């Protein structure tokens with residue numbers, strides 16, 4: 519089309535997309551390592567190595583208490599979950615592989631929803 523303006527998204531539109539994306543992340547079969555905060559008392563070294571822990575339940579709490587300015591600040595927290603996972607787990611481990619699969623799923627879905 520000759521005229522193709524980018525449709526701007528309101529704050530409400532962006533938060534709606536965050537809710538849909540988070541629901542899909544939580545429902546994913548590989549989400550189990552990421553659903554709740556890592557128990558740093560049970561996992562030696564975790565608190566020392568991972569400076570900014572993040573998980574899907576914490577993201578949900580931040581979303582419902584309006585702590586995300588926009589889609590970008592939400593995506594930053596989701597990526598933090600996967601970056602923490604890569605830092606702490608071997609690629610060739612159950613949780614390492616789950617993290618890579620979840621990141622691939624998330625990247626595909628948010629780009630689809632934004633098209």
Ligand SMILES: CO[C@H](O)CCc1ccc(O)cc1
Pocket residue numbers: 551552556561602603606607613
């Ligand atoms: C998202 O999961 C965290 O990376 C913790 C991974 C972990 C926890 C306990 C273990 O024995 C090994 C790895």
